[in-house]
Amino acid sequence: MTELTPTLEAIPTAPPVRNHLVRTILRNPLGLYAVIVLALVILMALIAPLLAPFDPNELHLDNVNMGPSSTYLLGGDSVGRDILSRLIWSSRNTLIGALIGVSVASSIGMIAGLVAGYYGKVLDAVFSWVASILMALPTMIVLLAVFQAVGAQIMLAMVAFGVMLSPGFFRLVRQQVMSVKNELYVDAARVSGLTDWRIIGRHILLVIRAPLIIQASHVAGIAIVMQSGLEFLGLGDPKSSTWGGMLQNAFQSIYNAQLNLLWPGLAIGLTVSSFMLLGNAIRDTIQRTSTARVRRPRKVGAVSTQDPAAATPPAETLGAPLAAASDPDVLLAIRNLTVGYPKDDGYTEVVKGVSLDVRRGEVLGLVGESGSGKTQTAFATLGLLPQGGTILHGSIALNGEELVGLDENGYSRLRGTKIAYVPQEPMSNLDPCFRVGYQLVEPIRAQLGLSAAEAKDEALRLLKRVGIPQPERAFNSYPHEISGGMAQRVLIAGAVSCRPDLLIADEPTTALDVTVQAEVLDLLRDLQAEYGMSVLLVTHNFGVVADICHRIAVMQLGRIVEYNNATSLFDHPQHPYTRMLLESTLEHSVPRPYHLAERVTE
Amino acid sequence: MTTTAPSAASGALLDVSDLVVEFPMRGFRRPPFRALHGVSLDVRPGECVGLVGESGSGKTTIGRAVLGLIPAQSGTITFDGRDMAAMSRRERRDLSDDIQVVFQDPYTSLNPAMTVEDILSEPLIAKGNVDRKSARTRIRELLDQVRLPADAVSRLPREFSGGQRQRIAIARALALSPRLIVCDEPVSALDLSTQGRVLDLFIDIQEQTGVAYLFISHDLSVIRHISHRVAVLYHGEIVESGECDQVTARPEHPYTQRLFMAAPVPNPIEQTKRREARWKLMAEQAAKNEGSAA
Structure with a gap:
């Protein structure tokens, strides 16, 4: 089991997983600031009776609209109450109000969202309608109506506010649940015999937890603003002090004691902004971890974990020697190409000194x-390395012209005319918004300078050439109306439309069915012979290589370990890695004997 | 064991007969799409x-119907003599002791937020009567069985x-020692060298365990390597079935x-012949079709 041991040993002992989120938030300066402010405000609210020097409703006639003094640290309001004491008590009332709003909104929204998302159908339709109606109602007017009906009870108003904001949670949870519901691991849990509620509890809540916290944090901020707004309009309960109420009081004596506006305003501003910042910090953290988590270690991701020293670097490439760079027979000469991606210190090399030749009229x-660097080599040649990808050193020469260091203009002159590209996923390389014909005609017009009618004729001729039975119909289709094999033929037609010298095909048949693959390979072989072009074919499939390639380069961990013509490579593989790969193909396996089935049934 | 036709149902663990599965199509009164035709x-x-x-032959649909993840329009699926369509949800859940699944994509079939221990204890928890200690022991046995080191438990997928x-x-x-595992393209997403080892x-x-597999794949060499018997699916119908050697x-x-001729051989000379x-x-087939059409 060579596959297991080295990889597992390379992983450091189990990283702390649970505190990951909290720690990254605290490492974010804004997140840290928000957490500190909120912690202080919450602490203040909790121990308000201990902190406040005076009763918040006690009138001190010596303190009416007075500025800060040694007895009354922040001065007094228009009826002589101590502002500091009121500020402290207000934090308690304001936070309780926000808490009610958030709890009501999140519990209604979450439960409805889970049910609607998981069970769908009628429940989903009904809940979505209710949510839409709630969202259409103006919140402030509903709250004013609530005040009319039940009187000045700010806590009841916050319940109503929570109901009004629940659609936000509902839509968030519903959408998350719908995307998680079809994950294979949820199917696996179902097959394991877990009940629906267990699945929701274990798998779905785990995924929607973070977005819920973000939403709750934002809603808490909005709730404080809303509540303060209502209080400011004089709709609050005059007996309990809140920041909004203080603001209203201070506003009445704005000409006598301007400073009194500052304190509640500051408290509201700091708290609300901290809630918002906390939400943003969590979102940033999650986005960063989710992008860092490479789902399929292809292309870039896979190699980065490999320690270059651990990989056994071959002393030199086995097989045929390279031609001299000046050899006119060589179309593409790659010499000592090294491609890297930036990491904390320096670069992670994914291609480590690759040299190869593509001769005129040959298929290499x-x-x-995965992770061998084959696609990176192809992309480097096309000048299309993904973001961050850099050619660290080496040279790529096409027809003797150096490509490394060429600017975007230089490349766009080459691509399409000298170098063409056939991708792995035909469907994702056709724009679903435009007809197939338009996508073919545009580049032909741009590159060959034909008129619209001539370009259309040329496109139809090409579609016929690549074996599409009704070219006219395919020409007028949208990409979703044609099959994957057909789409790949269209892309091949586009690639050869300008008679390129070099065609780079990256796993051109991997996404196709085996019968279609055989047809597409036949087509590529025919076109290659007809146009006399060279092909650089990137693939993991030795069957495909055996079918079409003249010469073969085998890559492992960013290096070419063996480079030879096809028959020699298959008959006498030199490098142990090549031998291992060829032995892994299942072509000559014998059917399994039946002994076990007999033993069990006996 | 001379009878090999898949219809010989005597002593069968899983018996699927005349299974029809349809998927509703979007749009008012559009006829449903029939993925499996009996x-x-x-x-x-x-x-x-x-x-x-x-792709599109309906092979995954058969697997999902057997697992009870999608309903059948008509036809029967019998497991160990019991008709699965007639079962209640609870009975169907209890059957999870016996039928399990390995999906194609190892990147999405494991919950990224759960540790290996949580993942492996899930089926045990679903049964409810397992204490922590015996669950731990079982998890260690399982890791040993699939040749992963025991310290893998605390790691994330x-x-x-x-x-x-x-x-x-x-x-x-394997956690519940099932009698049948539906394997839906379990090695297609893996590299060549890894694929061989996982198949072995x-x-x-x-x-070792005598578990039965319904092994779904588009790759003929994989099917040939692992199967005792093979069924070939085309447009929702089984067009050929029988002993692995005979069919392949x-x-x-x-x-x-056509299918078998299309698979390329990893050898240039043999591939040219093929x-x-x-x-x-x-x-020949085109000529025959023309002949029968005329």
């Missing part, structure tokens, strides 16, 4: 497993 | 039945490679012949 296969 | 097959205890077909994740998924499927693990486990080496149905044989076959 670049074979390797 | 499919019949059976799996005997300890046996691996390979189900091969191209993302710390493992594709092949290792698929081993975790296999361990989860499947074979080892089958020979001497296919009779024109589609099966390619020419395929062209010849295609020409």
Whole structure:
């Protein structure tokens, strides 16, 4: 089991997983600031009776509209109450109000969202309608109506406010649940015999937890603003002090004691902004971890974990020697190419000194497993490395012209005319908004300078050439109306439309069915012979290589370990890695004997 | 054991007969899409039945219907003599002791937020009567069975490679000692070298435990390697079935012949021969079609 041991040993002992989120938030300066402010405000609210020097409703006639003094640290309001004491007590009342709003909104929204998302159908339709109606109602007017009906009870108003804001939670949870519901691990849990509620509790809540906290944090901020607004309008309970109520009081004596406006305003501003910042900090953290989590370690991700020293670097490439760079027979000469992606210190190299030749009129296969750097080599040649990808050193020469260091203009002159590209996923390389014909005609017009009618004729001729039975119909179709095999033929037609010298095909048949694959390979072989172009074919499939390639380069961990013509490579593989790969193919396995089935049934 | 036709249902563990599955289409009064047109097959205890077909042939649909993840329009699925369509949700859940699954994509079939221990204890918890200690012991046994080190328990799926994740998924499927595992393209997402090792693990486990596999794949060489019997699916119908050697080496149905000829051999000389044989076959079949049409 060579696959297991080295990888597992390379992983450091189990990283602390549970505190991951909290720690990253605290490392974010804004997140840290928000957490500190909120912690202080909450602490203040909790121990308000201990902190406040005076009763918040006690009138001190010596303190009416007075500025700060040694007895009354922040002065007094228009009826002589101590502002500091009121500020402290207000934090308690304001936070309780916000808490009620958030709890009501999140519990209604979450439960309705879970049910609607998980069970769908009628419940989903009904809940979505209710949510839409609630969202259409103006919140402030509903709250004013509530005050009319039940009187000045700010806590009851916050319940109503929670109901009004629940659609936000509902839509968030519903959408998250719908996307998680179809994950394979939820199917696996269902097959394991878990009940629906267990699945929701274990799998779905785990995923929607973070977005819920973000939403709750934002809603808490909005709730404080809303509540303060209502209090400011004089709709609050005059007996309990809140920041909004203090603001209203201070506003009445704005000409006598301007400073009194500052304190509640500051408290509201700091608290609300901290809630918002906390929400943003959590969102940033989650986005960062989710992008860092490479779902499929292909292309870039896979190699980064490999320690270059651990990989056994071959002393030199086995097989045929390279031609001299000046050899006119060589179309593409790659010499000592190194491609890296930036990391904390320096670069992670994914291609480590690759040298190869593509001769005129030959098909070169670049074979390797995921993370071998084969696609990176192809993309480097196309000048299309993903973001961050850098050619660290080496040279790529096409027809003797150096490509490394070429600017975007230089490349766009080459791509389409000299170099063409056939991708792995035909469907994602056709724009679903435009007809197939338009996508073919535009580049032909741009590159060959034909008129619209001539370009259309040319496109139809190409579609016929690549074996599409009704070219006219395919020409007028949208990409979703044609099959994957057909889409790949269209892309091949586009690639050869300008008679390129070099065609780079990245796993061109991997996404196709095996019968379609055989047809597409036949087509590529025919076109290659007809146009006399060179092909650089990137693939992991030795069958495909055997079918079409003249020469083969085998890549492992960013290096070419063996480079030879096809028959020699298959008959006498030199490098142990090549031998291992060829032995892994299941072509000559014998059917399994039946002994076990007999033993069990006996 | 001379009877090999999949319809020989005597002693079958899983028996699917005349299975029809339809999917509703979007749009008012549009007829549903029929993914399976009356499919019949059976799996005997300890046996691996390979189900091969191209995309859209309905092979995954059969697997999901057997797992109870999608309803059948008509036809019966019998497991160990019990009709699964007639079962209540609770009974169907209890059957999870016996039928398990390994999915294609090892990157999405494991919850990224759960540790390996949580993942593997899930089926045990679902049964409810397992205490912590015996669950731990069982998890260690399972990891040993799929040849992962015991200290893997506290790690997250993302710390493992594709092949290792698929081993975790296999361990989860084995947790309740099932009698049938539906394997839905379990090695398609893996690298060539890993693929061979995971297939051998499947074979080892089958020979040790006697579990039966319904093994779904588009890859003929994989199917040939692991199956005792093979069924070929085309447009929602089984066009050919029988002993692995017979179906894969001497296919009779024109589609099966085309399918097997299309798979490239990893050897340039043999592949040239196969390619020419395929062209010849295609020409013959085209001529025959024209003849029958005229």
